Amino acid sequence: MRTIDWVDGRIHIIDQTLLPGEEVSLSLETVEEVAEAISSLRVRGAPALGVAGGLGVALAARRAREDGEDVGEAISRAASLLASTRPTAVNLRWGIERVEGVYDPSRPESVEDLIREARAMVEEDEKINRLIGEVGAGLIEGGSRVLTHCNAGALACVAHGTALSIVKVAHERGLVAGVTATETRPLLQGSRLTAWELKRMGVPHRVTIDSGAAGLIASGSIDVVVTGADRIAANGDVANKVGTYPLALAANASGVPFVVAAPLSTIDLATPDGGAIPIEERSASEVLEVNGLRIAPEGTEAYNPAFDVTPASLVSAIVTEAGIVRPGVDDLRTLFEEAPWVGETTG
């Protein structure tokens, strides 16, 4: 199952806002539809956003050529529209720029190259995430009780996932006793998406409220915490779904390993540390309304950041397709010297 793909000149996605109740596939035909799908979190998760950005640019180029419009201008417009939807996710920008960079105004046929590049990203993402699982499963001991946050699964990628790819491979190797998924307010990606994926994988699992995880870790009921990432700075600071930082604090306080799983495209060497990462704030209504029903008094406002920053000092290991680094011990730059996938399909 691919959660995002290029099919007959359109972008197919699973509408994640309807899970687990309904499994609905959407076929996106314009870059505006892609931007809406990203803003509304119909497609979400750092690696999937990279692919969505790349496919979105290719879609815009193709439409412009079909409609006899200026292809270069359509690509620029698509790139800035798509990049504005989620400011924290570095993969999105990376995917957009990668496909945009293939365009050659002197060769009209290069629109096909954009499509080829974007489709290569889909293939690559699938391989990379399987590899993250294989690399990361080496950190999981037999009988592990795993805790994860938000959804860093197949739904956040093309397939497999990042944190959940580790769980998947470790489960295939018989190493996972069970997984606790935090529900992940306000949009409940843990209860809705991660639980759905774990159920499909046949992994014993349960959900807890976000603020219940720290006590669970302190009580000795969790052996390892594994999360994804939305941007990793050069020093190893990790921006991820809001609520990741308190989990890292709790894991650290109890001596439980805190593992971050992400493709190399999530590491932004141009961002020196977490302080330089912009934190997206989302609509207050996500917090103040549940199923369209207001839960707080009229006039009460809300602070709704989508991410928080976990300092590198709390991160035990960052697992990528190119290997594992320990922030504070290893230099993240070494990963890029050994990366097996980077550049393979872009040359």
Added chain:
Amino acid sequence: MRTIDWVDGRIHIIDQTLLPGEEVSLSLETVEEVAEAISSLRVRGAPALGVAGGLGVALAARRAREDGEDVGEAISRAASLLASTRPTAVNLRWGIERVEGVYDPSRPESVEDLIREARAMVEEDEKINRLIGEVGAGLIEGGSRVLTHCNAGALACVAHGTALSIVKVAHERGLVAGVTATETRPLLQGSRLTAWELKRMGVPHRVTIDSGAAGLIASGSIDVVVTGADRIAANGDVANKVGTYPLALAANASGVPFVVAAPLSTIDLATPDGGAIPIEERSASEVLEVNGLRIAPEGTEAYNPAFDVTPASLVSAIVTEAGIVRPGVDDLRTLFEEAPWVGETTG
């Protein structure tokens, strides 16, 4: 406004499950109704539970006398029914035992003493909580941005509150720049109740998801964290609403004071430390359903503890009606030597 009171031989409460949408007063006529109101969190909060326990025993005694039943037996039955509803809250047991202890089987008129004792608890609670506010406001500096968790307000007591009593007095003294209330999943006491109280007090406030608080503290946007407590062990470990512990970790990591406000009746010297406090687990449906709509896949289970334990080492100060102690520095026992209210009305 009293949120719980004895009125014409019945117990009046505000039904907290309907706030902030509806303000409904209930008149409880039997101990079974009181037990149901406690289990369903129509009345909740450590000090209010103490009063509810005491009033519940008095109600049962009065009914038994009216109905010509064995009063002593009715009191015993009421005490064990009420105590079973919320195992973590030490105030509940304290309130039950205090009123139960007044009964003298050799004097049938002692039922009146039970009622007098229970009503004295109502008066006392109001005084104690105002005093907690006055004592605790001394810890609040000018322009403070306060963060609080769950509801430790008037709704959790007879009036004033514990943590929110401090906010109220500090606000009256012009010291509060604003309050951030965590929404407090699963039952959203922060969004529903604390925001409602802050709005009534005229305090500038906003709500955030529980897991957003740690990042907010790390970003330097919070000057002090103030919470209530459900049980404080002799060594200063604090059991409070689940999610308190990660707030204390975050406050500690950023050098922000973490203040716990509670009446002396919350301190249980018979409990040596947090490890000895039973943690109530509540129904999975509180986590897996929102407004009666299931959010997780069928078959997914939930872990739903009502409390967690914050180690004394993370607590900057415990504010009581008898003064302030710093766990690890001061002995909690000294509070009881100086308590102005303890025993005043029970002699």
